[in-house]
Amino acid sequence: MDSGNRQKLSLALYGLCLLALAGMVYLVFQAVNTASATGILKVSSPDKKSSLSVSRTDSVAKFIGVGGAKVRLSPGSYLVGASNNGRQVYETVVIKKQATANLSLDPSKAVVFPTVEAVDFTGFDSLINSGLTSVQISILKSAFFRYKPTEKTVAIDASSVVPGPHNPDTDIGFSLQFNLSLDSRALKAVVSYSELTSARLQLFDQQGSALFDSSK
């Protein structure tokens, strides 16, 4: 290599160094700017497989990590979500400049809308054996759900099911009386019906005080 080429190579190397230096100064300057204009969102989850995302009103949503994430966001209110196995949980967080917001989200603790299908009903066969139709049973289940939408179990004591008083000369309807436990709370119930596609449920506490009437 002659001296001219060597000089060119040296110049190119120094030029490259200066360029890199300028680039890095710019990068650091940008980082300082970003750090002063944004805040940190730190999200953790006991479910290490939960996928985390963030969105805000009038913006798209973005994936930010799995199991945990640490990101910088411009100040404002954000909706942070965690998803896994079809369960989702959300929380709103406010990001402030140069501050860190910590959040923990567990998809397994997602609040699911209560439905009548999610309630465990047991002992209802005894009502069918006593003359109720499956349509009436569905109406009763819905009535129990209406009384307490957050109920988990409704268990009828099959041995307690007895027909209510009935005078064939004056009564057009029938009734059944029984004991049950609703989420382990002992209650008494009366089901009244005069046709095969309707039923009225009345619930009483152990002292006989009325708690619920599905006809109201």
Add this chain to the structure above:
Amino acid sequence: MRLNKYIYSLGLLFFVVVGGLVAQYLILGGAREVKLSSSAPLTGSVAQSLYSGNGRTKLLTPGKDFNLKNTHYFDNNTWVVTTVTPTKQQFNQAVVVLEKKDSAYQAVLGPGSAFSSSVLISLPTDVANYLSNLGVTYGLGQ
């Protein structure tokens, strides 16, 4: 001698680049910046509700993957019912119910095409009636 000069230059270059990156990492506190581009109202929350995770690192993009139609606001904009329509055939058309909590809308029901009538008990009457009229509920429920 000259070879040393070149090695020195390359070392300096390496030092500058690595030093710059380390400085950037330290200044940002190890957190990368996330920028959310603007989009139509509710689309971000709906995209999150459509997101199942399962290893996917990209959420559906409004306009490209889905659109919202028949968006109805209830109770002073506290509740919203909207229909998600896919732009292709990625998923079926679905209904989402969103509730405004702490100034942000979040999906509380759906996305789905049919809901148990019993969920209507937990919703405001006007929202429940609207869902019933949409024909997306089943069972005796209420």
